[in-house]
Amino acid sequence: MARTSFEGEIPVEQIEVCPVTDTQNVIAGKWKIIILWHLRQTRRFGELQRLVPGISKGILTHQLRELEADQMILRKVYAEVPPKVEYSLTDAGESFIPILESMGEWGKKHTANKTNR
Amino acid sequence: MARTSFEGEIPVEQIEVCPVTDTQNVIAGKWKIIILWHLRQTRRFGELQRLVPGISKGILTHQLRELEADQMILRKVYAEVPPKVEYSLTDAGESFIPILESMGEWGKKHTANKTNR
DNA sequence: CAGCATCCAGGTTGATACTG
DNA sequence: CAGTATCAACCTGGATGCTG
Numbered sequence: 001m002a003r004t005s006f007e008g009e010i011p012v013e014q015i016e017v018c019p020v021t022d023t024q025n026v027i028a029g030k031w032k033i034i035i036l037w038h039l040r041q042t043r044r045f046g047e048l049q050r051l052v053p054g055i056s057k058g059i060l061t062h063q064l065r066e067l068e069a070d071q072m073i074l075r076k077v078y079a080e081v082p083p084k085v086e087y088s089l090t091d092a093g094e095s096f097i098p099i100l101e102s103m104g105e106w107g108k109k110h111t112a113n114k115t116n117r
Numbered sequence: 118m119a120r121t122s123f124e125g126e127i128p129v130e131q132i133e134v135c136p137v138t139d140t141q142n143v144i145a146g147k148w149k150i151i152i153l154w155h156l157r158q159t160r161r162f163g164e165l166q167r168l169v170p171g172i173s174k175g176i177l178t179h180q181l182r183e184l185e186a187d188q189m190i191l192r193k194v195y196a197e198v199p200p201k202v203e204y205s206l207t208d209a210g211e212s213f214i215p216i217l218e219s220m221g222e223w224g225k226k227h228t229a230n231k232t233n234r
Numbered sequence: 235c236a237g238c239a240t241c242c243a244g245g246t247t248g249a250t251a252c253t254g
Numbered sequence: 255c256a257g258t259a260t261c262a263a264c265c266t267g268g269a270t271g272c273t274g
Contacts, residue, residue: 019224
């Protein structure tokens with residue numbers, strides 16, 4: 001989203017320094033949550049692509065890079081042929097799983113059969 | 118986002134019936150979280166617009182309508198002149214506040230000084 | 235195998251003007 | 255006061271083809 005605002009406008013800090021919003025931004029990608037969920041176990045790239053049906057390589061890479069930048073996941077490259085890359089959760093990533101579980105519980109109770117959107 | 122997939126593809130249910138993702142979708146607007154937060158107390162439209170600095174009427178209306186559709190908030194219209202509309206949390210909305218608080222706690226610990234994105 | 239580069243389509247946000 | 259309507263801008267996600 002637009003992190004830039006015009007000069008002389010409401011300063012960005014005033015609206016963006018909300019830790020809740022920060023958290024939301026970390027998981028705001030279309031596939032981030034599902035990726036995080038599967039990464040409770042260490043997974044390889046191709047494995048993830050199979051576990052997250054419908055995602056393309058490009059997007060998977062992109063989402064993984066963002067999660068990595070946000071220090072949610074670890075990317076371990078093995079210097080082998082053929083290439084092998086393993087992804088796993090960082091401590092920050094692990095510590096987020098309980099929140100995901102809370103969201104799941106809440107979702108089961110409050111978002112039953114929404115056919116719209 | 119594209120909720121449709123080609124015929125003969127991976128069925129949508131398989132990827133979309135995740136309660137965690139459902140939950141994420143409910144709060145996925147740029148301002149939803151802040152709005153929800155301020156609605157812990159009943160607020161009027163103009164009041165919300167002042168509390169959420171930088172949001173325009175149109176967008177505020179839009180986000181409120183979506184939250185209402187997701188049964189997170191209640192919209193109460195008073196038949197007065199000038200018009201008066203009050204927004205408040207539903208039970209579902211109330212029950213989401215603890216999760217927001219968890220996200221806030223997590224955010225304070227794990228998203229400190231992210232200047233990027 | 236695990237990417238990257240490019241281009242494109244759609245959705246979401248935002249600015250502005252008008253209304254009951 | 256609390257919207258609605260319209261249009262433009264931006265961002266994200268997705269498809270495809272190429273590479274070490």
